[in-house]
Amino acid sequence: MSNAIEIKNLVVSFPTPAGYSAVVRGINLTISPGDRIAIVGESGSGKTMMGLSMLGIQPTSAQVEGEILIGDVNMVSAPDAVARRLRGNYISMVFQEPLTSLNPVRTISSQLSESVRRHNSISKKEAEERVLEVLTAVGIPAPKERMKSYPHQLSGGLRQRVMIALALINNPQLVVADEPTTALDATIQAQILDLLRSGMGDAALMLITHDLAVAADVCNRIAVMYAGNIVEQGPVAEILSNPKHPYTRGLLSAIPKFDQARPALNPIPGSPPTITEVVSGCRFASRCAYADAQCTASEPEFINNVACFHPVTGAIK
């Protein structure tokens, strides 16, 4: 298998009174085995919906078009019975809210071994050994005792470790982590990021985040999403030092610089278009300092890792 996943022209849309409106608008993305890519964007940019549709677990009202290829299986059109064998096995997901994402009335061990035994024909005892092994690997202290715990008996950080253990338990090729540290406090956040950086084994990681610092910390590649499109992608160093898309530059200069006596906030003016809003041309044009007539006339193609008619060069001041 050459790629962990290959996404071709992915469109995810939802029914609105005015017909279907797309929240993901034609994304192309390839993730290689062992790759670490961050999907960075504001809330509402479609990054979570993209992640969910990669596993085929988008809300039932969503309409998904395009191709999501895992080997020769297209997750968009595959029958549920086929897609199910890949979920939690080949591709898995870590969610934002570790408390509500675990079943409150079942023990940690029962939830984890359920997933092991679904994808492997092994005995209950072997499954429990595997659970113990993976709980130890994600750094849960006293894992043997913790196995018998219920989710509410664990702290937020431990719960998120359990979620990661659940995602890793069948040695997947790709883990999608959707804002895995957003609900945690800062010190726990750092521990979980450590785990994502060094504890993922051979799995490729797609980290969905709104935080560029987190993205740069954990990943080697960044894709920036804006209003349903990937507008720029590249290696972390390249994106941080030499961003080409005006939106990426805006994001980077919006980060307050604490080396100055009084860090000034540099927000990007305006707000993204709503999903029902009809926009002609580039969806960032109305907020962009470089926009001209061409930008509102047609939508820029994604060429040379950026979707912009006027890619900018040089470092940010």
Next chain:
Amino acid sequence: MKAVGSRLLQLVVLLGTISTTLFLLLRLSGDPAILLAGEGAGPETIAAIRIEYGFDKSLTEQYLIFIWEIIRLDFGRSLVNSQPAFGFVLQYLPSTLHLTFLAIFFNSVIAIPAGVWLGAKPNQRRRQILSTIVSVTQGTPAYVIGLVLIQIFAVWLGWLPSIAGTGTWAWVLPVATLAFALAPNLIRVVAASIEDTTRQDYYRTAKANGAAPNILLIKHSLPNALLSTTSLLGAQFAFLLSGALITEFIFAWPGLGLILVQSITNLDFPTIQATVFVVAYLVFFVNLIMDQIFRFADPRLRRSQL
């Protein structure tokens, strides 16, 4: 243990409130001796009753005696048949308990699978079925269901008896009446709880791990949905113990409900009091048992104080 303690405290407060209310009601409605003697009683009778029931003593004294009698479960003798009221009422308890258990059993057997079926796949057709059930049956009181069932099965078809005490078949219509009266609400709650679980994050997690629809339903939806269902079942149980009185009356069922209606009609105060206290105790024990069931079913409650 702490939970049982706090429930016991609730029981004391509950019984205290009920007894004080009863005590005051009896005395607010005029001279209780006249009330107890009934219409057309002569002055000697009234005077005799006044002394027998201690209405000639001061209110405080009367209240303390009243409370002491209640603690000893001595509610006096029935004015109708002169038996001790408490023992008299207790005779009717098993029959009400039987009826309640059977009704709850059939109610659950019908409503839980129906609710799961409706909630598991909330498509257009199932939604319509659900809203039809709810709108047609939820507005129908139990006595209407009872009378309709009697009319059809006892009067027109002649298949089933409508009066208690005529053998096993006599159970069918009262149990059916109560089960049909309770089922729509239970169906609705089960369906809504099941549907609600499908929107929860843990459901999505299970799906993201490849769980098949039947596993999602059995291992993830049901255990959580049945928690909210259990609390309704407990409430329905308590409701039947205290509130099946109209159904018992319609079917002349020898239970607490019938006794309560009769004793109110006869102004048989000792029996009314005894019935009210028996029901209060029953509801208390049902709540206590429900607490324990919740503690068992919901790990989040096991170490907390309810």
